[in-house]
Amino acid sequence: MKKNILTEVQAGILEPYFRKNVKFYFVKFEGDRELINKWLKQLKITSASKQREYKADYKTKKDSKNYIDNRVITNLYISINGLLKLHEDNIDKRNTLRGLLKGSGSYFFQGMKEEGVIFRHNDPPIDKWKPFFYQEDIDALLVLAGSEIDSINNTLKDIGFKKEGYEEIITIDMEGLKGGRVGQIIGKETGHRMTTTENGETYPIEPFGYRDGITKVKFFNDRGNPEKNQTDIVLDKHNGSYLVFRKLKQNVKEFNKRVDELVGKYNKVTNTRNSGNVSKNPKKFIEGQIMGRFKDGVPIALWNGEGTVCPVPQSDIDKFNDFHIDANLAMKGTTYSSLDDIGQKCPIHAHIRKANPRDDNRKGANPGLFLPSSGNPIPPAIIARRGIPYKYTQDDQGLLFMCFQRDIFLQFSRIQYRWFNDNPYGKIDTGLDGVTGNYEKERRSTKQRWNKEWGKKDDFYFSFKDFVTLQGGEFFYAPPLSFFGQPDISTLISDELKRP
Ligand code: HEM
Numbered sequence: 001m002k003k004n005i006l007t008e009v010q011a012g013i014l015e016p017y018f019r020k021n022v023k024f025y026f027v028k029f030e031g032d033r034e035l036i037n038k039w040l041k042q043l044k045i046t047s048a049s050k051q052r053e054y055k056a057d058y059k060t061k062k063d064s065k066n067y068i069d070n071r072v073i074t075n076l077y078i079s080i081n082g083l084l085k086l087h088e089d090n091i092d093k094r095n096t097l098r099g100l101l102k103g104s105g106s107y108f109f110q111g112m113k114e115e116g117v118i119f120r121h122n123d124p125p126i127d128k129w130k131p132f133f134y135q136e137d138i139d140a141l142l143v144l145a146g147s148e149i150d151s152i153n154n155t156l157k158d159i160g161f162k163k164e165g166y167e168e169i170i171t172i173d174m175e176g177l178k179g180g181r182v183g184q185i186i187g188k189e190t191g192h193r194m195t196t197t198e199n200g201e202t203y204p205i206e207p208f209g210y211r212d213g214i215t216k217v218k219f220f221n222d223r224g225n226p227e228k229n230q231t232d233i234v235l236d237k238h239n240g241s242y243l244v245f246r247k248l249k250q251n252v253k254e255f256n257k258r259v260d261e262l263v264g265k266y267n268k269v270t271n272t273r274n275s276g277n278v279s280k281n282p283k284k285f286i287e288g289q290i291m292g293r294f295k296d297g298v299p300i301a302l303w304n305g306e307g308t309v310c311p312v313p314q315s316d317i318d319k320f321n322d323f324h325i326d327a328n329l330a331m332k333g334t335t336y337s338s339l340d341d342i343g344q345k346c347p348i349h350a351h352i353r354k355a356n357p358r359d360d361n362r363k364g365a366n367p368g369l370f371l372p373s374s375g376n377p378i379p380p381a382i383i384a385r386r387g388i389p390y391k392y393t394q395d396d397q398g399l400l401f402m403c404f405q406r407d408i409f410l411q412f413s414r415i416q417y418r419w420f421n422d423n424p425y426g427k428i429d430t431g432l433d434g435v436t437g438n439y440e441k442e443r444r445s446t447k448q449r450w451n452k453e454w455g456k457k458d459d460f461y462f463s464f465k466d467f468v469t470l471q472g473g474e475f476f477y478a479p480p481l482s483f484f485g486q487p488d489i490s491t492l493i494s495d496e497l498k499r500p
Contacts, residue, residue, distance in 0.1 A: 004049070005231065005235075006047065006048045006049035006226065007047050007481065008047065008480040008481055008482060009047065009048040009235065009481075010045060010046070010047065010048065010075050010241075010478045010480070011046040011047060011051035011073045012046075012075055012143070012386055013234055013235075013241050013386075013404045014048050014226065014231065014234070014384070015048070015051060015052075015219075016213065017145040017386070017388075018055070019073065019145040019146050019193070020147040020148075020192065021145070021146060021147065021191070021192055021193070022143060022144070022400070023144045023145075023149075023152050023188065023189075023190050023191075024141060024142075024143055024189040024190070024245075024400060025141070025144075025161075025185045025187075026133055026138045026140075026186050026187040026188070027082075027139055027141070027170065027183045027185060027186070028136070028137070028138065028184050029086075029139040030183050031180055031181055031182055031183070032089055033085060033086050033087075033088075035180045035181075035182055036182055038172060039170065039172045040086075040484050043074065043159065043484060044074055044158070045074055045075060045076055045484055046073045047481050054071050070146060070151060071151075072144055072145065073143075073144070073145040074142075074159075075142070075143040075144075075145075075478065076140060076141070076142050076143075076479075077243050077245075077476035077477060078139065078140045078477050079137075079139055079141075079474050079477075080101065080108060080109050080110075080475070080477075081111070081137045081139050082139030082140045083477065084097060085139060102114070105409075106407075106408075106409070107408035107409040107413060107475060108408055108475050108477060110475075111474065111475055112244075112246075113126055113474075120413065120417050121416050121417060121438065123438065123470050124469065124470055129470075129472035130471055130472065131471075131472070133186040133187030134187065134471065134473065134474075136186060138474050140183075141243075141474070141476055142159070144156065160172050160182065161185070168184065169181055169183070169184050170182045170183045170185070189247065189390060189400055190390060191387075191388030191389060191400045192388070192389065192391065193388060193389070194206065194207065196209075198296060203297070205295075206250075206399060207250045207389050207391065207397045207398060208250060208252060208255055208435075208467075210287075210291050211293070211296055214293070214297050215352070215356070215385070217230065217234075217382055217383075217384050218230060219231050219233075219234070232406065233380065233384075233405070233406060233411075234405055234406055235406060238479075238480050239480040240477055240483070241404045241405070241406065241477075242404065242405055242406065242408050242475065242476070242477060243402060243403070243404055243476040243477070243478050244401075244403050244412045244475055245400070245402050245474055245476060246401040246473035247390075247398065247401070247470070247472050247473055248400075248436065248468050248469070248470060248471070249397070249398040249468065249469045249470075250398040250468055251466075251468070251469070252394075252397065254466075254467055258464055258467070259286060259287065259290070262286050262450070262462050263282050263283050263286050265460065265462050266285070266286055266450065266452070266460075269452060270282075270452050270453075285454070286450070288300035288303070289347050290350065291350060291351045291352060292346050292352035292353045293352055300345060300350070300454075301345045301346035303345070303454060342457070343449070343451075344451060344454070344456060345451075345455050347430065347448065347451060348430040349430045349431045349432065349434065349448045349449070350433075351433050351434070351435040351436070354415075354419040354420050355420070355433075356381075356382065380411075381411050381418075382405075383403040383404065383411050384403060384405070385401075385402070385403050386403065386404060387400055387401040387402045388400050398468070404478065416436075420432060420433040420437040421438045421439065429449075430449055431447055431448025431461075431463075434448060434464035434465055434467075435468065436468045439465055447461040447462060448463070448464055449461060
């Protein structure tokens with residue numbers, strides 16, 4: 001029988017959580033696989049359909065504009081280490097298998113700590129990752145999202161979470177046995193939704209102060225049903241998905257300082273602050289060029305270049321998700337489009353333009369699903385971003401970055417390596433992404449091109465980088481719900497091993 005995709009897919013993949021707090025528990029499995037599987041089977045993982053039910057129910061009760069629901073969403077993701085523990089008790093056999101899988105070329109099987117993967121993303125060496133648990137093998141990531149911390153803590157008790165001295169462990173009661181130890185929580189993180197209120201409207205932001213959560217990959221059609229073409233971007237044939245988790249520390253103080261320096265340089269090189277269409281608000285103009293959106297979310301590609309007013313009304317914020325940078329559409333006069341092939345309006349190094357070159361096909365950026373000679377559709381480099389900010393102190397804040405996709409190498413890694421970390425773009429030497437690009441030392445220049453005037457070919461160079469540092473992370477699989485009910489969750493890995 002064909003399984004219903006929404007009862008199979010874990011919550012949080014096709015739609016964001018919409019919860020104020022998200023807790024992350026990094027688990028090391030202990031004990032034998034029978035015990036671990038038993039624990040997995042009784043976990044009440046939230047499905048995409050349950051999430052929709054909660055949302056519909058909540059909408060009937062509340063004004064859904066700033067939708068916050070208090071019901072806890074429970075998700076579990078498993079790393080390659082975890083999957084191998086579920087597949088094979090014998091450590092030697094497990095290691096042999098790990099070796100075989102590393103050769104498969106799949107980034108999930110390699111893991112984020114693999115030398116080649118670190119090299120490609122230009123990530124800091126593992127001995128610099130902190131807290132220390134990130135340097136260890138992580139088997140699973142349990143994510144609990146809820147509006148109140150108390151309800152998250154209650155859910156933890158149901159899951160079998162216990163404190164034993166300094167250790168935080170997970171246990172399960174099995175028939176005939178007093179209780180078995182399933183694993184240990186080796187690390188924790190807590191994310192909180194950050195918001196700001198402007199003109200009476202409250203919206204989410206990230207620690208640098210930019211509006212976040214605008215871009216939505218649409219997985220549902222107008223009738224509310226999942227669209228296969230779209231869900232193929234994030235789901236594999238089992239209705240599972242691959243998760244990239246990265247703790248990204250943001251140096252907000254240095255970022256703001258460098259923005260001021262960049263504005264200083266802008267004022268110096270333009271020296272015509274109040275004439276022509278040179279921005280009357282240089283800081284806003286620079287902030288827009290860094291992200292590709294002003295702090296309130298308006299895309300700089302659609303700005304009218306004068307003063308601070310954007311031609312798109314703020315109430316049309318959803319349309320800021322759907323805009324295009326495309327010659328054909330711009331010439332046809334489509335409302336939310338703009339011809340900007342060399343980055344005179346939105347610099348090509350701007351974060352959202354590097355992350356999603358939209359209709360700009362020069363680099364074969366987002367060709368959509370296509371069939372190469374192998375016959376396997378290649379997903380476009382589009383990801384479903386599901387991160388949440390963290391703030392432990394003023395100096396220790398950033399993003400608990402999460403993104404879902406069908407193939408980590410072709411999606412997340414393509415964006416980070418080919419676009420964020422790379423300097424040239426086609427024939428244009430544009431500079432790396434100033435928000436989260438990791439500079440490759442052998443490249444020519446760290447400097448980006450900054451526009452002096454909106455829509456004109458006149459620019460200057462300035463180096464803007466190094467405000468985001470990877471603290472640790474891992475690649476995980478988000479198994480479909482039926483995997484948790486099977487006698488052996490390792491079906492997936494067997495499938496992969498059987499692949500020609
Ligand atoms: C601390 C680091 C980061 C910060 C502060 C940041 C910030 C932002 C902001 C403010 C937006 C615009 C909001 C929106 O469109 O919803 C955005 C969009 C986006 N970011 Fe990031 N981001 C970070 C890291 C990353 C990473 C590591 C990736 C992936 C490799 C990424 C991929 C994207 C994508 C795909 C978009 C949507 C682009 C679009 O379609 O317009 N970001 N980011």
